Amino acid sequence: MTDKNTKLDQQAEVVEADSEQVEASKPSRTLWSDAWNRLRKNKLALIGAAWIIFVIVVAVTADLWAPQLLGSPTEIDSATVAANSKLPPSLEHPFGTDATGRDQLVRVIYGARISLAVGVVATLISTAIGLVMGGIAAYYGGIWDTIIMRLADMFLAIPYTLFVIVMLAVIGQGIQNVFIAIGILGWPSIARVFRSAILSVKENDYVDAARAMGASDLRIIARHIFPNSVASIVVYATMNIGGAILTESALSFLGMGVTPPTPSWGIMIQDGQKFLQTEPWLMILPGLAILTTVLAFTLLGDGLRDALDVKMKDA
Amino acid sequence: MAKYILKRVLQFIPVFIGVTIILFAMKAIVPGDPVKIITGGKQVTPETELQIRIANGLIETDEDGRPLYDENGDTIPTPIWKQYLVYMSDLLQGDLGTSYTRNMQVSDILASKYPYTVRLAIVAICLEAVVGIGAGMISAIKKYSFWDVLVTLLTSILVAMPAFWLGMLLQLFFGVFLRNVTGEAFYLPISGAGGSHAEFQAWVYYILPAITLASVSTAYTARIMRSQLLEVMNQDYIRTAKAKGLSRRDVIVHHALKNALIPVVTYIGIDFGAMLAGAILTETVFNWPGVGYEIYRAVTQRDWPIVLGGVTVIVVVVMIINLLVDISYAFLDPRIRFGAPKDKE
Numbered sequence: 066m067t068d069k070n071t072k073l074d075q076q077a078e079v080v081e082a083d084s085e086q087v088e089a090s091k092p093s094r095t096l097w098s099d100a101w102n103r104l105r106k107n108k109l110a111l112i113g114a115a116w117i118i119f120v121i122v123v124a125v126t127a128d129l130w131a132p133q134l135l136g137s138p139t140e141i142d143s144a145t146v147a148a149n150s151k152l153p154p155s156l157e158h159p160f161g162t163d164a165t166g167r168d169q170l171v172r173v174i175y176g177a178r179i180s181l182a183v184g185v186v187a188t189l190i191s192t193a194i195g196l197v198m199g200g201i202a203a204y205y206g207g208i209w210d211t212i213i214m215r216l217a218d219m220f221l222a223i224p225y226t227l228f229v230i231v232m233l234a235v236i237g238q239g240i241q242n243v244f245i246a247i248g249i250l251g252w253p254s255i256a257r258v259f260r261s262a263i264l265s266v267k268e269n270d271y272v273d274a275a276r277a278m279g280a281s282d283l284r285i286i287a288r289h290i291f292p293n294s295v296a297s298i299v300v301y302a303t304m305n306i307g308g309a310i311l312t313e314s315a316l317s318f319l320g321m322g323v324t325p326p327t328p329s330w331g332i333m334i335q336d337g338q339k340f341l342q343t344e345p346w347l348m349i350l351p352g353l354a355i356l357t358t359v360l361a362f363t364l365l366g367d368g369l370r371d372a373l374d375v376k377m378k379d380a
Numbered sequence: 381m382a383k384y385i386l387k388r389v390l391q392f393i394p395v396f397i398g399v400t401i402i403l404f405a406m407k408a409i410v411p412g413d414p415v416k417i418i419t420g421g422k423q424v425t426p427e428t429e430l431q432i433r434i435a436n437g438l439i440e441t442d443e444d445g446r447p448l449y450d451e452n453g454d455t456i457p458t459p460i461w462k463q464y465l466v467y468m469s470d471l472l473q474g475d476l477g478t479s480y481t482r483n484m485q486v487s488d489i490l491a492s493k494y495p496y497t498v499r500l501a502i503v504a505i506c507l508e509a510v511v512g513i514g515a516g517m518i519s520a521i522k523k524y525s526f527w528d529v530l531v532t533l534l535t536s537i538l539v540a541m542p543a544f545w546l547g548m549l550l551q552l553f554f555g556v557f558l559r560n561v562t563g564e565a566f567y568l569p570i571s572g573a574g575g576s577h578a579e580f581q582a583w584v585y586y587i588l589p590a591i592t593l594a595s596v597s598t599a600y601t602a603r604i605m606r607s608q609l610l611e612v613m614n615q616d617y618i619r620t621a622k623a624k625g626l627s628r629r630d631v632i633v634h635h636a637l638k639n640a641l642i643p644v645v646t647y648i649g650i651d652f653g654a655m656l657a658g659a660i661l662t663e664t665v666f667n668w669p670g671v672g673y674e675i676y677r678a679v680t681q682r683d684w685p686i687v688l689g690g691v692t693v694i695v696v697v698v699m700i701i702n703l704l705v706d707i708s709y710a711f712l713d714p715r716i717r718f719g720a721p722k723d724k725e
Contacts, residue, residue, distance in 0.1 A: 318661070
């Protein structure tokens, strides 16, 4: 029996190796190169991608040039507070200065670090938990499916913003806890997406064929199911990053997220709210930073969805 | 149909129990002694502290309400599962406990706040239905026209915008800018929900918060409406209707719209449930005395009875609305009622 299995496995490997060779000999016609060709023609998605790359580069390299040009994003120079407080946008301070005389632009730049970090890390956490849960539910089905999907229902039954806030009240403020709270509460939707992706892949003949040839569960998931549902995960994760950035800004706005003096776009909007009537740019500019960044992730996500031909439930 | 409803109601029970367990577990692991929160950190006599612990069910007592002691003469903290069972049995009798920081019943506090949330939700949902469906229809009927591009662009921007920021922009434009430009002749109130000394009629206070609350979901409604109508217009029975010689207007109004609206109405219904959950951000920006802001305030003050009671009530309300939506969906769409195979998830 084992002999036969290894033999079949070997045969399967040969077949797979063959098909890889065939693919390699053709001028790259994989799913991803097809998708890239389609994505390249989508101007909006490219604009989104370009903006994301720009924001990442600015945020990552900020230490090298931003404080030198614009001053410290966190430290308050008590000697010059009065003279520098709430200056309108000018050549020296393109976004103006806040109430304590700190340059707004450098704070927006450092705020991008927080937003991107929360977006990416929280999405990674949600995706990791969601993949495991969704994978178990869909592949093993039966009682596992019922338990995991009911658990997902429970998490989704509690209104999201409320849940995140209560969670942060329990585990405490700070950036790590914002990662954890947004990350943990995001798993049910990813689990659902992955589960339905697997269910639709699982019915394909090639999965039956692999099983008939004696492939193990893990092998079927890794070689056949995951590659065929990865497209929907990529699309979903891209859009999820934008959602996580929005959530972080809302939490920081409410004073439950990142703790000052760390610059976060949400905190900057909250600070600016006090001066809405007199210095509105204090709250407008950080808001524009959120809007453009989230919009960029949405556009890229939409583009990827069309390019990879992933069917999403809502619009 | 009755069977379907019963099945859905029965599905809610485990979810509801699970939700209350999750919330109770969170409350249990939160740092901080309830007595400190109740007394506001003030020093109190041991007798008062004992009374507070008994009144809030934090230590074990006998039938007469006297505290029980262990062999060392210390009071015995009530195990968390027992606190949960007591909480649940009180809950089923309509008792949500007493607030830690305000000397009031949680149910009374929620009852005084909920009407504001409900009224705001009703105004917002009407706005969402009218604007969302209208924009989606225009967008679909005049596909790829200027209007279609405009709607698509606006919905993308609305979805990517923090709603609380949009609220502040509205305050800035309608409350500050218009006031300055028109010399205080025309402007809208930017905070509060009216009251005896309000300078506007009560309904004026709803305008800006309702727009803010409805913004994101109006964008989604428009998108769903557009894609649904476009999909339905490709169906065979629409081609038949066209072939019969009906005008484009008749085809859309009498044939396409009915089917295209089903998912849209479902979305709006579920969104109404979500709005009844209270809008923490909108209510905070506009100083709106609703249930969302109350719970947020309670979270910051660690007033757990309000948090727990408020979220539990909200979850039940949302579940009931979702159930009603599901039932009406089954009613509108016979395929579900008769158990015909639905599209794969």
